Amino acid sequence: MIAPKSLFLSLALIGSTATANPLLNKRDVTWGPIAGFQATTSEIISTVSTIYPGKMPSGQKGYMFAWIGIGAETGDLIQSIVGSYPAGMSECTGSAADSTWCISSEVYGLDSTGATVQFVGDKRTADTNYENGIIFNYTLIDKSTYLWEQTMTDAVTGELLSTYQKKSGKMTLWNTAIELQDNNGAAPTGTVEPQYYTNTTIVFAEKDAAYKDGAYTESGATYSGIATADGGKTWTIEKITVPAMTSS
Template sequence: MHITKSHLTGLVLSASTATAASLFDKRVTVSWGPIAGLQASTSEIIATTSTIYPGKMPSDQKGFMFAWIGLGNGTGDLIQSIIGSYPAGQSECSGSDADTTWCISSEVYGLDDTGATVQFVGDKRTADVNYENGIFFNYTLIDKSTYLWEQTMTDALTGELLSTYQKKSGPMTLWNTAVELQPNGDEEPTGTIEPQYYVNSTIYLDAADAAYGDGLYTEYGAITSDMTTSDGGKTWFIEKITVPAMDNSTSSSSDSAVVAAVSSSSSAVVSAAPSTSAAAVPSVYSASSAAPVPTEGSNPWGHSGQNQGPPSGRFGAW
């Protein structure tokens, strides 16, 4: 869940690392695009990595649209680095490209020290004009004794840091991708206009959960390859997740550029799991071959207020 500027009832700055947007009792209207996720693991998640190829951003966004991978546990924080599309003048990013390209930010939706529900937003954010390179997610439990989590988003081709954030957030057992949609007042959002791909998604567990892959699910048209493990259930791998375009009338031939970017990268499956005390995720990451771009004209939007999302009816922290 991401709380936008139009929904803020207060705004405070933490000491140095993030902006915290106070929600208080105000509810946010949210609907969902295609989702892929997993039922809770029996072991804690200690890291996850993936590369997203987000496709072209809607050109005249009136509402808010966010693509993200979330880690949660059902009661506490939701860790979520975001690829965001905002109305003009409302982006989390700044600069001349803020209104014309995806805004990359690392965030946590959860509780502050007073118990208030807030959206923490890392100071490092980037309007990413090179999104066709792919964007590499890395969430790592860097200190298990304090449950300090670090998020980074980097350019998958150059390694340039696009966003980062650290926060103590507790143990995590839930994982999902999402396309989140919010109106801007009376203006409705535009969803994805081209397919999005998550490539080489890897989830590292503290201990083996041999049945974890049985909990893989999809909603609203998302498509996944099989989930596999090569070490008895500590490290799990999904070669590709496809998020079909939600507005096929505006999709374009640049789909082929996304497929080419995925296909041209070498395939790599990381076999070494990170340690349980500090989940140092291997730096080796790359995309694997892509399946054909979906051609069926589905428009799988979820509706707000109807327990949309995973079978548990909630993402991570809400």
């Protein structure tokens, strides 16, 4: 749930009414495969993508989070999360909380005291139907206040899995990530099957015809089919593939 330092350098205070969970600074954070773009010359006003996360690791000892993040070099990081947690530590509740992916909509930022926290929306789902695919949708719904809305929905049924709204400022950076955190020294398990992001769309306020030139990947992630049909205001990505990090 923490932004890669190479992409999001610092965080500024923006108010929120969500549950705010202090981050455990003693956790060791590492990164799996990442796909992203350098900052746009415009600003992001919406993005949509469908993730097929594959099977969740069994017996998770640490924390593993798959997410799409949008942000800037300062300010909030908007990140809905497909998460794998140690037993009893999930953001989700219910009988499936320890056996399937937890879907949550979150923002990484600073609270009113200046402490770094993870703001977590109240609507969260232990998703037993993850094979249907999960649609990320981040939309700037009020530019005058920079109010952003996140939703995560089942790609087949349309069921709302998580949602959250927060005033979070201008967004210029976009990336996927696999984030890994230990749990009191216990190492996390990464992806055990490939993950796929399909039918991704990134929409800007103004055209950025050279946006594709800033595409990059790390640790084996790959892109296919990056294109624009309107001169750079709307970009589509056919598929992003995140390789399995370990065998199941």
